Amino acid sequence: MADEHKPTKKMAANAEKGLKLRDKFDRGGTEVGVKRAKQIADGGPMSDADVKSMHSYFARHKVDKDTKAHSWGDDNDPSAGYIAWLLWGGDEGRDWAERQREKIGD
Template structure:
């Protein structure tokens, strides 16, 4: 079970993250490229604004760190002929998803270091 209740942190994706994931799903359907089954599952959770686990937030941070290089590829950000990396980036919430995950990861780390009440 996610530690969210103990930490008191809302792990529900914001609307802009949900929209980026939805856009990624649409581009993947249209162009038949980008992302893995894990990325598609993540996009569905983000689009549905499902509360995520702390582990999933950490996985998002790692995804964006690993895939920063994809932004240098040809057609990254091109909506008419998107690179596979651009589609994958969106599936994980795009730039808003990265900012949100990094902010939450810092909050989670800070909260985990505090003594628990009781």
Template structure:
């Protein structure tokens, strides 16, 4: 697999979701951890991510899928902390992107 075949750079929609979450976190004063904020910064800036980060994203989404059942997860006027945190990691599009990439990269080591 060459780097031309596979991009570890987040898609634009994932970057947009992360940027939106950073704005929501600022506006509402809740949602996510410092790790989630750091991830949102990487995603929103469309930085190329190492394989280990892709795997962490997949793990995050697996653990937090349950947050979608929480109060106000889908409330645009008053989003839950869980919604904001989910979006910090790229939202549903980030989840789909990370899962697909993980299938392709497997246990590839980080380079650098």
């Protein structure tokens, strides 16, 4: 099916890590982000609409890397933005969404 995109194993690992950090620190991500993380961790498949949603998320949230509260990339005191970013597949998810979005066009 042309409208299916399969997330990578690294994206799945990032999503799983995000879910664990969210449980541990009780911050980061929304219910939408948690749902997306579970979808990625389960290996998809993801629709064109999912890809467009991910592409939009990463475009809106790249500014979260500049946070001063807690730390980006720190597993001992992660920022809410870092946890949310992982839920969406992390940097690999961003790169993947960009590649998939280009294939979709429009």
